[in-house]
Amino acid sequence: MAELVLCENHDRVAVLTLNRPDKLNALNYALIDRLLEMLDRIETDDAVRAVILTGAGERAFSAGADIHEFSVSVAAGADVALRDFVMRGQRLTARLEAFRKPVIAAVNGIAFGGGCEIAEAVPLAIASDRALFAKPEINLAMPPTFGGTQRLPRLAGRKRALELLLTGESFSAERAVELGLVNRIVPHAELMPAARDLARRILSHSATAVAGILTAVARGINLGIAEGLLVEAEQFARLVPTADLREGLDAWMERRKPAFGGSWMHITRPSEARRASVAMDRAAAQGETATRPRMLG
Ligand code: COA
Numbered sequence: 001m002a003e004l005v006l007c008e009n010h011d012r013v014a015v016l017t018l019n020r021p022d023k024l025n026a027l028n029y030a031l032i033d034r035l036l037e038m039l040d041r042i043e044t045d046d047a048v049r050a051v052i053l054t055g056a057g058e059r060a061f062s063a064g065a066d067i068h069e070f071s072v073s074v075a076a077g078a079d080v081a082l083r084d085f086v087m088r089g090q091r092l093t094a095r096l097e098a099f100r101k102p103v104i105a106a107v108n109g110i111a112f113g114g115g116c117e118i119a120e121a122v123p124l125a126i127a128s129d130r131a132l133f134a135k136p137e138i139n140l141a142m143p144p145t146f147g148g149t150q151r152l153p154r155l156a157g158r159k160r161a162l163e164l165l166l167t168g169e170s171f172s173a174e175r176a177v178e179l180g181l182v183n184r185i186v187p188h189a190e191l192m193p194a195a196r197d198l199a200r201r202i203l204s205h206s207a208t209a210v211a212g213i214l215t216a217v218a219r220g221i222n223l224g225i226a227e228g229l230l231v232e233a234e235q236f237a238r239l240v241p242t243a244d245l246r247e248g249l250d251a252w253m254e255r256r257k258p259a260f261g262g263s264w265m266h267i268t269r270p271s272e273a274r275r276a277s278v279a280m281d282r283a284a285a286q287g288e289t290a291t292r293p294r295m296l297g
Helices: 029-043 067-075 078-098 114-121 136-140 151-156 158-167 173-178 188-203 207-220 225-239 243-253 270-285
Strands: 005-010 013-018 050-055 060-062 103-107 110-112 124-128 132-134 184-186
Touching: 005 029, 013 029, 013 188, 029 078, 050 060, 050 188, 060 103, 060 114, 067 078, 078 114, 078 207, 103 114, 103 188, 110 114, 114 132, 114 151, 124 173, 124 188, 132 173, 136 158, 151 158, 173 184, 184 188, 207 225, 207 243
Parallel strands: 013 050, 050 103, 060 110, 103 124, 110 132, 124 184
Antiparallel strands: 005 013
16 A cells, blocks of 8 residues: 655655545545654654655645545544544644644645645645645535634634635635735745745754744744743743753854754753743742643653
8 A cells, every 4th residue: 555644854854745646635544643653753853853744646735634534434423523533633733733843834736624724733834826725614514623613713813714614615825825824825846945945944043942932832822922921931941951042142142153953852951941940830829820831741
């Protein structure tokens, strides 16, 4: 059987390709599980610093969840459908949203349903001028289930999102840019070079700082401002003992180019990170904010 997700590493960037082109890269359960496994592996692999996610073939990024497969789960009742279909898809989009290395969707064609929800969840996305988006679940008499009712209204605003969710009509890459769903559009032939170039521009910076910024934004975006600021402070505190922060500051003051260490796990003084965490706890206990965000694992 063909590999459901292709993986190619080059220059510290993993290109993951959804690989069911004859099914428009529909997300069946095995493909979602495989993609989750690969993300687990990549997250702890210091040789990989960024991910580009795209679709195989000429037509699609992904036409969404595999309707043949999940209709069987629906027939088995709500418990099975939630466990096998909804939770699995939500696990994938949540993982992409909170990933500690940049994930760039290179949207090469149709991004319908779950394909569109992947574009909503990832931190960065570039669309080919052939990309076409839709929230077609309404045509199946169901709401989106991989986060599509939650992330798109946060990205695009309630009314703009609801028009798309309630009509199911497809929309262009230009509209996707206007909605904040993708960063930019490029000619089809330039899609992968553009995604690689974006990855390269990020990878010139400290991996620990990149992880801290991704985490602060992913966690903070759904919080109130007071809690979000605490998440930001916490991420900064975790970077204080890192060699990269010291190097970044020293290099600026010495007017030279910084040379960063590479590993986002690289912390020179772990005891200091722990002390910062205790200080944050104390501040929270003194009522600076009602709830303290969960520390990184
Ligand atoms: N699930 C399972 N299979 C899918 C699929 C999906 N979401 N989307 C496409 N496919 C399969 C088709 O069954 C077909 O396979 P087959 O040739 O073995 O029958 C193949 O991919 C090509 O799709 P087809 O429908 O023939 O292409 P088209 O150009 O006529 O239409 C779409 C393209 C995207 C409009 C149409 O495929 C579609 O509506 N897909 C479903 C989109 C959707 O509702 N996604 C959300 C699901 S919650």
